[in-house]
Amino acid sequence: xxxxxxxxxxxxxxxxxxxxxxxxxxxxxxxxLPLFAIGGKNIxxxxxxxxxxxxxxxxxxxxxxxxxxxxxxxxxILFGIPDKKDAxxxxxxxxxxxxxxxxxxxxxxxxxxxxxxxxxxxxxTDHGHCGIVDKGIIDNDPTLDLLASIALSHVKAGADMVAxxxxxxxxxxxxxxxxxxxxxxNTPIMSYAAKYCSAYYGPFxxxxxxxxxxxxxRTYQMDPANSLEAIREVTMDIEEGxxxxxxxxxxxYLDVIxxxxxxxxxxxxxYNVSGEYSxxxxxxxxxxxxxAQVMMETLTAIKRAGADMILTYFALxxxxxxRK
Ligand code: PBG
Ligand code: ZN
Numbered sequence: 001x002x003x004x005x006x007x008x009x010x011x012x013x014x015x016x017x018x019x020x021x022x023x024x025x026x027x028x029x030x031x032x033l034p035l036f037a038i039g040g041k042n043i044x045x046x047x048x049x050x051x052x053x054x055x056x057x058x059x060x061x062x063x064x065x066x067x068x069x070x071x072x073x074x075x076x077i078l079f080g081i082p083d084k085k086d087a088x089x090x091x092x093x094x095x096x097x098x099x100x101x102x103x104x105x106x107x108x109x110x111x112x113x114x115x116x117x118x119x120x121x122x123x124x125t126d127h128g129h130c131g132i133v134d135k136g137i138i139d140n141d142p143t144l145d146l147l148a149s150i151a152l153s154h155v156k157a158g159a160d161m162v163a164x165x166x167x168x169x170x171x172x173x174x175x176x177x178x179x180x181x182x183x184x185x186n187t188p189i190m191s192y193a194a195k196y197c198s199a200y201y202g203p204f205x206x207x208x209x210x211x212x213x214x215x216x217x218r219t220y221q222m223d224p225a226n227s228l229e230a231i232r233e234v235t236m237d238i239e240e241g242x243x244x245x246x247x248x249x250x251x252x253y254l255d256v257i258x259x260x261x262x263x264x265x266x267x268x269x270x271y272n273v274s275g276e277y278s279x280x281x282x283x284x285x286x287x288x289x290x291x292a293q294v295m296m297e298t299l300t301a302i303k304r305a306g307a308d309m310i311l312t313y314f315a316l317x318x319x320x321x322x323r324k
Contacts, residue, residue: 024304026296028072028322032116032269033315036207037061037102038081049203050274051281053313055081058105064316065110071319075114077163077311078102079208082124088132089124089146093153100157107158116190117154119147119164119175122210129212130166130220138219140168147171148178155184163246165192167220169236176241188243190269194230194256195248197221200275207274230256231263238266247307249273251298254305261306270307272298277313292321 011017036055038045043057056064065076080099082091091097099117106115121143122130131143143166151162152175162179164171172191179187197218205211222229234245245264247257248271257270280298284291295314302310312318 024300026300026303026318026322028319029074030299030303030307030309031073031315031318032309032311033064033068033073033076034079034311034313035061035064035076036079036081037098039083039098047203047207049206049278050313051285052317053207055207058102061102062105062109065106065113068316068319069110069113071316071323073113073315073319075116075160076106077116077118078159079118080123081208085124085126087126089121089150092121092124093146093150095153095157097153100153103154103157103159114160115158116161116163117151117159119151119154119162120166121146121150122166122212123208127213128210129215130217131168136214140170140220143168144170144174148174151175151189152178152182152184155179155187156182159187161188161190161244163190163192165195167192167195167217167222170240172237172240172242189241190244190246191237191240191242192248192271193234193237193242193245194253194260195221195246196224196253198224198249198252198273198275200249200252200273202275203278204274224252227256227259230260234260234264238264242266244269244309246271246311249276250302250307250310251276254301257302257305257307267308268306269309269311270302270305272302272310272312272314274313292317296321 011021038055038057040057044060045055047053078099082098084091103115120130122128127133129138131138154162237245244267246269247253250270250272280294283289299318
């Protein structure tokens with residue numbers, strides 16, 4: 001069909017028609033809100049590079065989680081900022097660790113919202129890497145036991161789902177085995193499967209105090225230039241028992257989301273990471289863009305690319321926007 005028989009504008013002329021032919025719909029059901037838990041009481045430390053986000057002590061955390069629940073957001077993902085760090089990230093799996101205490105408080109006080117926990121070592125190790133370090137090398141295999149025990153400790157505290165973000169080889173299998181051996185056969189794993197070595201994590205590392213103290217994460221996180229490799233990573237994690245697979249970051253990797261969608265039939269999560277959030281917030285503060293509109297356009301684009309769910313610091317704002 002060619003012009004003038006076909007006129008694309010016919011179905012764009014009013015909002016009713018536009019709604020009828022809209023292909024992608026963002027819903028509050030798609031949103032996962034990341035939150036940062038810290039020890040102490042009545043603490044709400046603003047994260048300068050992430051306006052609207054805070055390191056929250058458990059009392060404040062509970063308020064934010066209920067707000068999310070009341071807006072209809074189905075789940076949050078928790079990151080912990082521990083009181084102490086050491087070479088092996090011991091506090092990551094402690095029964096009285098920050099994430100473990102936060103999870104049990106939320107499960108106790110705020111029913112009706114799922115709690116996912118991020119499983120990693122980098123906030124808990126003094127060197128800031130996501131695995132154990134031996135002579136300057138991130139040592140894969142000995143790290144697996146630690147990751148499995150962190151995940152198990154989260155689930156024992158009440159976590160509904162665990163999300164390993166470390167990018168060690170074999171971690172999904174190790175975590176699945178530890179959960180199953182302890183009777184948690186029904187706890188799903190959302191694996192950060194295609195996680196790129198990205199400068200977009202900058203603001204998060206400020207928020208979570210998790211920047212590597214030497215070197216970088218290039219020996220375990222993926223090279224931004226690769227996408228066939230993403231399929232291998234995703235396939236491996238599925239074979240090891242992942243229930244949901246994640247692509248991270250989201251916006252600079254929409255092609256990867258799309259490619260994974262074509263090849264994989266598991267639910268796909270996309271992580272709209274801290275730097276993606278901060279750039280929009282900064283431009284909004286400069287009055288260079290309309291922040292709310294760019295937010296909705298961005299989240300819709302991530303969904304259009306093929307994501308089933310989006311981890312995003314915009315979750316509360318987007319949920320409010322969707323109610324309008
Ligand atoms: C830790 C972790 C990171 C993020 C989630 N989990 C940072 C990193 O890998 O350095 C990034 C989240 C964000 O930037 O919003 N493994
Ligand atoms: Zn990490």
